Amino acid sequence: MFTPIRIGSRGSQLALWQANHVLEALRATGHSAEIEVIRTTGDRMQSSDFVPPPEIDGKGIFIKEIEEALAEGRIDLAVHSLKDLPTRLSPRFTLTAIPKRADARDVWVCEPYWALHTLPLGGSIGTTSPRRKAQLLSLRPDVAFVDVRGNIDTRLRKLAAGECDALVLAAAGLDRLGRTEWVHQRFSPEELCPAPGQGALAIETRSGSHPIDEARDLFVAQAIAGLDHSETRFCVEVERIVLDALGGGCSLPVGVHCLPAFEGWRVFAQVIAPDGESMVAIDTEAPASIESESLGQRIADDLKSRGALELLTPSVI
Numbered sequence: 032m033f034t035p036i037r038i039g040s041r042g043s044q045l046a047l048w049q050a051n052h053v054l055e056a057l058r059a060t061g062h063s064a065e066i067e068v069i070r071t072t073g074d075r076m077q078s079s080d081f082v083p084p085p086e087i088d089g090k091g092i093f094i095k096e097i098e099e100a101l102a103e104g105r106i107d108l109a110v111h112s113l114k115d116l117p118t119r120l121s122p123r124f125t126l127t128a129i130p131k132r133a134d135a136r137d138v139w140v141c142e143p144y145w146a147l148h149t150l151p152l153g154g155s156i157g158t159t160s161p162r163r164k165a166q167l168l169s170l171r172p173d174v175a176f177v178d179v180r181g182n183i184d185t186r187l188r189k190l191a192a193g194e195c196d197a198l199v200l201a202a203a204g205l206d207r208l209g210r211t212e213w214v215h216q217r218f219s220p221e222e223l224c225p226a227p228g229q230g231a232l233a234i235e236t237r238s239g240s241h242p243i244d245e246a247r248d249l250f251v252a253q254a255i256a257g258l259d260h261s262e263t264r265f266c267v268e269v270e271r272i273v274l275d276a277l278g279g280g281c282s283l284p285v286g287v288h289c290l291p292a293f294e295g296w297r298v299f300a301q302v303i304a305p306d307g308e309s310m311v312a313i314d315t316e317a318p319a320s321i322e323s324e325s326l327g328q329r330i331a332d333d334l335k336s337r338g339a340l341e342l343l344t345p346s347v348i
């Protein structure tokens with residue numbers, strides 16, 4: 032009745048793996064689908080010659096062109112790494128399915144030194160993430176950082192070439208690409224709390240209020256509804272509400288991780304000064320009956336009452 036469902040994806044190996052994962056799931060339920068590769072501002076920034084225009088503030092740089100394709104009807108849905116999505120979505124779009132989350136943890140990738148505590152004094156870690164830098168400094172104030180950018184294989188190649196001693200990457204990316212031989216230490220959320228949404232995928236579609244073709248959009252929404260995992264959705268909603276309440280954006284040194292626990296939920300959160308010297312941390316439980324909105328707000332209020340905002344903007348004090 033309809034032409035194949037068009038899945039929009041970035042062209043990186045990880046993005047294509049993720050888009051293929053959704054493609055396979057659609058095919059398994061009898062749907063025909065195809066992938067449309069879209070180059071984003073974020074991808075161009077990773078190739079060294081591209082200087083971003085000043086209006087680009089880092090939020091949503093991996094999704095802008097994909098959302099344009101969605102809005103114009105060139106694709107029917109987009110598959111994203113949830114942690115790359117800004118906390119606030121335009122009302123034109125909606126997260127129709129959030130599939131079951133993979134391993135949300137960050138991992139230590141380093142050949143001779145198999146754990147962070149065995150890295151020699153002053154060793155260098157290749158990361159540009161303010162969250163990872165602050166967390167690593169809180170555990171090892173002596174480490175140095177090197178800007179290692181690019182997709183996962185590029186970073187692994189730079190590590191192998193000796194540009195840095197170690198990397199810290201998301202377990203989900205390495206697991207999905209089958210690069211598990213590189214994984215030694217997986218950090219617990221108490222040690223190095225993952226980014227909100229890390230390890231989860233988001234399937235974004237046009238909102239029901241902004242259809243291109245109402246019948247087709249409904250058909251697409253129904254085709255992917257079965258991929259939604261309610262427990263994962265609850266957890267990432269909590270994590271994103273906390274991040275949003277603290278100012279949003281992947282450039283904040285904020286880790287939040289929610290997971291199912293005995294008869295309810297457990298939430299870890301860390302807000303760390305960029306130099307790693309001070310931290311506000313939370314490890315708490317909540318009953319199964321709580322709404323994600325109130326749990327997220329409770330955690331955010333708790334972090335703020337302990338000084339989290341002052342840690343994020345030290346110049347204000």
Ligand SMILES: NCc1[nH]cc(CCC(=O)O)c1CC(=O)O
Pocket residue numbers: 112113114115199200201202203204228229230231232
């Ligand atoms: N910001 C890049 C990015 N976006 C999603 C992942 C990994 C996969 C995931 O967290 O779902 C990565 C790489 C990394 O942080 O190591």
